[in-house]
Amino acid sequence: MLFKETAIIQLLGLTKIPILFMCCPRVMEFVTRGCAIKIPLNRITKNHVGSMYLGVLSVGADITSGLNAYMAIRERRSKVVPVFGSLHADFLKRADGDVLFRCSQPCLVPVSPRSSRSTSSSVLYESKRSSFASPLTV
Numbered sequence: 001m002l003f004k005e006t007a008i009i010q011l012l013g014l015t016k017i018p019i020l021f022m023c024c025p026r027v028m029e030f031v032t033r034g035c036a037i038k039i040p041l042n043r044i045t046k047n048h049v050g051s052m053y054l055g056v057l058s059v060g061a062d063i064t065s066g067l068n069a070y071m072a073i074r075e076r077r078s079k080v081v082p083v084f085g086s087l088h089a090d091f092l093k094r095a096d097g098d099v100l101f102r103c104s105q106p107c108l109v110p111v112s113p114r115s116s117r118s119t120s121s122s123v124l125y126e127s128k129r130s131s132f133a134s135p136l137t138v
Contacts (some may be wrong), residue, residue, distance in 0.1 A: 002027045023059050027049040034104040035067050041098050052095035064101040
């Protein structure tokens with residue numbers, strides 16, 4: 001587990017995105033080409049069937065695909081806020097244990113903060129990123 005990146009996500013969850021804090025995500029890997037985040041299956045993230053809530057799976061996909069962009073913006077100390085406009089998800093297997101979300105595509109957003117700073121309105125960037133979730137086996 002990477003303590004610094006996990007602490008940043010937990011702080012973001014405490015101050016801005018409460019559902020993120022409730023899911024207890026842990027950053028397992030963080031490189032420029034992507035990241036891996038683990039969300040445990042616990043009392044809060046488990047539904048009545050014993051698998052992970054669809055909303056928690058969406059949180060995992062969202063934070064996995066947005067972490068590289070968030071860190072790039074944070075390094076530049078920019079006031080840009082990344083917001084996702086849409087999400088397409090295909091859930092192929094039931095998540096009945098801890099889930100590891102992995103995004104292995106390079107971040108295309110580091111260009112965005114500079115170009116959006118020069119305009120006063122929102123700047124939209126289309127980015128197709130894939131996050132893969134796999135159940136962890138102990």
